[in-house]
Amino acid sequence: MKRHQLILDKLNHEHHVEVSDLCEELKVSAVTIRKDLKLLEDKGLLYRIHGGASLENPYINDRPINEKEKISVSEKSDISKKAAELIKDNDSIMIASGTTVQQLARSITNKGSLNVITSSLNVALELLHHQNIQVIQLGGNLRHSSSSVTGHYAQHILEHISCSLLFLGVDGIDLDYGCTTTSLEEALLNQKMMEASQRTIILADSSKFGKKSFGRICGLEQVDQVITDSGISPNLAKKIKDLGVKLSIV
Numbered sequence: 001m002k003r004h005q006l007i008l009d010k011l012n013h014e015h016h017v018e019v020s021d022l023c024e025e026l027k028v029s030a031v032t033i034r035k036d037l038k039l040l041e042d043k044g045l046l047y048r049i050h051g052g053a054s055l056e057n058p059y060i061n062d063r064p065i066n067e068k069e070k071i072s073v074s075e076k077s078d079i080s081k082k083a084a085e086l087i088k089d090n091d092s093i094m095i096a097s098g099t100t101v102q103q104l105a106r107s108i109t110n111k112g113s114l115n116v117i118t119s120s121l122n123v124a125l126e127l128l129h130h131q132n133i134q135v136i137q138l139g140g141n142l143r144h145s146s147s148s149v150t151g152h153y154a155q156h157i158l159e160h161i162s163c164s165l166l167f168l169g170v171d172g173i174d175l176d177y178g179c180t181t182t183s184l185e186e187a188l189l190n191q192k193m194m195e196a197s198q199r200t201i202i203l204a205d206s207s208k209f210g211k212k213s214f215g216r217i218c219g220l221e222q223v224d225q226v227i228t229d230s231g232i233s234p235n236l237a238k239k240i241k242d243l244g245v246k247l248s249i250v
Contacts, residue, residue: 049210075229097148098169150185166197172211187215206231
C-alpha cells in the first residue's frame with residue numbers, strides 16, 4: 001500500500017514519527033494510522049511507541065557505561081552545562097548514576113562550598129579535585145555495568161539526608177509508563193533519592209524518549225524538570241509541558 005510506504009520512508013528519514021504528524025500529512029484519521037502502524041509492526045518493520053513509531057526497539061537492555069559514554073556525546077555535554085547553572089554555592093545536591101550526570105560532575109564550577117551525595121563512583125572521582133566540594137559516596141552493592149551502588153545500605157543512608165536538587169539520569173522516558181532504568185534495584189534507589197530531594201531534574205538526551213526498560217522509577221508527572229536536546233519532537237515537548245513538567249531544551 002502506498003500509504004504504508006510513505007510511512008516507512010518518513011520513518012527511515014526521521015527515525016521517529018508521530019501519529020498526529022502522519023494524520024496531517026496523509027489526510028487520514030488517527031484510527032487509520034494506528035492500524036497502519038500495527039500492521040507494519042506485525043511485519044517487523046517498526047516499533048510502536050507512545051503516540052507514534054520508531055525504528056529502534058523501545059525496550060532497553062543493560063549496557064556497560066563505557067559503551068554509553070560514546071553515545072550522544074555533544075548533546076550530553078550541552079545538557080550537563082545547562083544543568084550545572086542550577087547549582088548554587090553552599091547548596092546540597094544529589095547526583096545519581098549514568099553518563100549524562102557524570103558529565104554534569106565535570107561541568108560543576110562552583111567556587112563556594114557544596115555538598116554532593118552520589119551513588120556513582122565515577123561522579124565521586126570527577127569531584128575529588130574540588131577542595132570546596134564535600135562528597136558523600138553512598139555505599140552498597142556495586143553494579144559493574146554502571147559503576148554505581150544500589151541496595152538497602154544506600155537507601156538507609158538517604159533516610160538521614162535532605163537535598164535541594166536531585167539530578168537523575170534515566171534509560172528511558174515513556175509518557176504512559178514513566179521514567180525507567182535497566183536495574184530494578186537502581187530504580188528503587190532512585191525513588192529514595194527523589195524522596196530525599198526537594199526537586200528532581202532529569203537529564204536525558206532526546207534518544208531516551210519513547211523508550212522503556214525493566215525498572216520503573218516514577219511517572220513523568222512526578223518530575224519537576226527535564227533537560228534535553230533539540231532532537232525532541234515539538235509534539236512530545238508540548239505533551240511534557242502539559243503534564244506540568246518544566247522542559248529545558250538545549
